Amino acid sequence: MEVILKKAQKQFAQNLPFVIYKKPNKNTLTALFQKNDTLVEINDFTEKGFVFASFDGSQKVLIPENQSEIIESIIDKKELLAKESSLEIPTEIEKKNFIDLVAKGIQAIENNEFKKVVLSRKETIALADFDLIDAFEKLVYLYPTTFVYCFYHPKVGTWLGATPEQLLQSNDKIVKTIALAGTQKNNDSVEVVWQNKEKEEQQFVTDYIVDNLNSVASEILVSKPYSIKAGSIWHIKTDILATMNSECYLRNIIELLHPTPAVCGLPKEKSKIFILENENYHRTFYTGFLGELNRSNADDAISSDLFVNLRCMEISGSIAHLFMGCGITKDSIPSKEWEESVNKSATMKKVLDYRN
Numbered sequence: 001m002e003v004i005l006k007k008a009q010k011q012f013a014q015n016l017p018f019v020i021y022k023k024p025n026k027n028t029l030t031a032l033f034q035k036n037d038t039l040v041e042i043n044d045f046t047e048k049g050f051v052f053a054s055f056d057g058s059q060k061v062l063i064p065e066n067q068s069e070i071i072e073s074i075i076d077k078k079e080l081l082a083k084e085s086s087l088e089i090p091t092e093i094e095k096k097n098f099i100d101l102v103a104k105g106i107q108a109i110e111n112n113e114f115k116k117v118v119l120s121r122k123e124t125i126a127l128a129d130f131d132l133i134d135a136f137e138k139l140v141y142l143y144p145t146t147f148v149y150c151f152y153h154p155k156v157g158t159w160l161g162a163t164p165e166q167l168l169q170s171n172d173k174i175v176k177t178i179a180l181a182g183t184q185k186n187n188d189s190v191e192v193v194w195q196n197k198e199k200e201e202q203q204f205v206t207d208y209i210v211d212n213l214n215s216v217a218s219e220i221l222v223s224k225p226y227s228i229k230a231g232s233i234w235h236i237k238t239d240i241l242a243t244m245n246s247e248c249y250l251r252n253i254i255e256l257l258h259p260t261p262a263v264c265g266l267p268k269e270k271s272k273i274f275i276l277e278n279e280n281y282h283r284t285f286y287t288g289f290l291g292e293l294n295r296s297n298a299d300d301a302i303s304s305d306l307f308v309n310l311r312c313m314e315i316s317g318s319i320a321h322l323f324m325g326c327g328i329t330k331d332s333i334p335s336k337e338w339e340e341s342v343n344k345s346a347t348m349k350k351v352l353d354y355r356n
Ligand SMILES: C=C(O[C@@H]1C=C(C(=O)O)C=C[C@H]1O)C(=O)O
Pocket: 118, 120, 165, 180, 181, 182, 183, 235, 262, 263, 310, 311, 323, 324, 325, 326, 327, 328, 344
């Protein structure tokens, strides 16, 4: 593990692109160290490597397998306990802006413009004594059930995240995906109880995915919704397994699924326009997707393994930009959505706040 982390440090110091990641519940780190700093873009999703794509689909960057050194390493055993962050809380202005944005979203739903919209915000934190690879290592230990990554490209930026959300996993004609939505903070109670607002919001996501896959799948299996925990937050999740028609390609499936109503809304186009016009910042790679694309020699028979870029931050010099969003429906209460966004920001704040 030392070796792979040291190599990542060196690659970063030399301004060469790399990604280092850990899959949910796995004890292996994988890294792709690109040997040059060429910016490679995806054309049709037949490329091999690690993809890093933006929310609006305008940027689809690849760390190509055939131009990279690929290293895997077992994660050393160590336990880091999550703790409450003591970093600064956001300002009253940030709070007011987000509450106003959510109220505007609810109004648009009441006007029947759409049924659901996911609205988000960005929070900026000044960093002291920050080390990228050290922060990545802490994320690995803090969030074992999530997809943890550190992505760097000198022409794109530096991102870190620990996301609970799979976009899809595919091998030939078998595609696995999930519907994830509904959020509540862990309060150590024995049973997690969900209100109708969260159940409905998550059902929208399941229905959307199943409806869209129906046009290209010969069979779809859908699990019952269940609760899962990511860091100190609970979500509702449904597993979906589809067998695709022979004329369906990975590119079609990605176009059908991304962005799902878990991060955009319903209907897709109308909610997307609302997001682009009303969130007063650019999401760039937040709520985009990332992961292994058409991996060669996949030992677990999964050739593409993609995740949605949530619970993430962009590092820019000595500043971290944190991103968090909430699903808004007709039953949303703006102040509660604000609290939810604050709870979600704790995922990254905990690692920024950690002192050895
Ligand atoms: C948009 C985010 O999360 C998404 C929104 C959720 C919700 O609205 O309850 C839950 C999980 C994610 O699908 C985020 O974490 O920024």
